[in-house]
Amino acid sequence: MNYLKNILPNVITLLNLSLGIIAILLTINNSNNNKETVNALIYACLVIMVAAVTDRLDGKIARMLGTTSELGKQLDSLSDLISFGVAPIIISWKICLMDFNIFGYLLAILFPIAGAYRLARFNTSEFSNVFTGMPITIAGAFLAIANLFNCISLINNRYTNLNSIITVILIIILSFLMVSTFKIKKI
Numbered sequence: 160m161n162y163l164k165n166i167l168p169n170v171i172t173l174l175n176l177s178l179g180i181i182a183i184l185l186t187i188n189n190s191n192n193n194k195e196t197v198n199a200l201i202y203a204c205l206v207i208m209v210a211a212v213t214d215r216l217d218g219k220i221a222r223m224l225g226t227t228s229e230l231g232k233q234l235d236s237l238s239d240l241i242s243f244g245v246a247p248i249i250i251s252w253k254i255c256l257m258d259f260n261i262f263g264y265l266l267a268i269l270f271p272i273a274g275a276y277r278l279a280r281f282n283t284s285e286f287s288n289v290f291t292g293m294p295i296t297i298a299g300a301f302l303a304i305a306n307l308f309n310c311i312s313l314i315n316n317r318y319t320n321l322n323s324i325i326t327v328i329l330i331i332i333l334s335f336l337m338v339s340t341f342k343i344k345k346i
Contacts, residue, residue, distance in 0.1 A: 164224050164226060165224075165226050167220060167224065167226075168217045168218070168220045168221035168224065168226055168227075168231055169217075169230070169231055169234055171213050171216055171217040171220060172213075172214075172217045172231065172234050172235050172238050173234070173238070174210075174213050175210045175213040175214050175217065175235075175238040175239070175242050176234075176237070176238035176241055176242065178206050178207070178209055178210035178213065178242060179206075179207070179210055179238065179241035179242030179243070179245065179246045180241065180246075181203075181206050182203040182204075182206040182207050182210070182242070182246040182247075182249075182250070183203075183241075183245065183246050183249055185199045185200070185202050185203040185206065186199065186200060186203045186246070186249045186250050186253050187249065187253075194314075196253075197310050197313050197314055200250055200253060200254065200306065200310045201307060201310045201311075203246065203250050203306075204247075204250060204303045204304070204306050204307040204310065205307070206246075207242060207243070207246055207247060207250075207299065207300065207303040208300065208303060210242040210243070210246075211242075211243070211296055211299075211300045214235070214238070214239060214242070214243075214296050215296075217231070217235060218235065232282060233282065236278040236279075236281070236282055239274075239278060239295050239296055239299075240271065240274055240275055240278060240295065242299065243274065243295045243296050243298065243299025243300065244270060244271035244274030244275065244295055244299060245271050246299070246303075247270070247299045247302035247303045247306060248266075248267050248270040248271055248302070248330070249267075250302075250303070250306040251266075251267070251270075251302060251305075251306055251326055251330065252267050254306060254309050254310070254313070254326070255309065255322065255323040255326055255327075256326075256327075258323065259323075259327065262327075266327060266330050266331070269330065269331070269334045270298075270302070270330050270333065270334050272334075273298075273333075273334035273335070273337040273338050274295040274298065274299070274334075274337055276337070276338050277292050277293070277294070277295055277337040277338060278295055280292070281294075288344060288345045289342050289343065289344055289345065290342070290343040290344075290345060291340055291341070291342060291343075292336060292337050292338055292339045292340065292341065292343075293333065293336035293337050293339070293343065294337075294343075295337060298333040298334075298336065298337050301329070301333060302329065302330065302333060305325070305326055305329050306326075308322075309322050309326060
């Protein structure tokens, strides 16, 4: 029983990582049917939302069970980078960023780099219930919601260049917020 208590938070963290990988796989699945592709992107966005729930639970459960560890902290950050840094930007890439040529590539690199920097800064500083910069989980969830909105727009034939421009602006703002030094109190 003690063994289960010790590994449960890390199992939940690995579920977060697994969900991020599933979101990526759903996104890169190349279907010949445009409707199937958009449906896969919707599922990928929803999987990221479920990953956000698991990310919220793993730390709470570790603290509740008294099993927090440096390994768990590092594993959580690596999982968050995949689920909230890489997966949402790949969905954005599939929806609109590839149309921006070199600028699209730069944006696709910017977002996970900003997230990685934010996570590294968090892991190397003392945490006193105040976040510095926007947590990657929140930024990735916002981008996933924007991607979900874009998918619904695609299904309803209402997707325009304005959707792409707003997505680009959102990616830039979220990247800036992750690396910024403003303080957010943990809820």
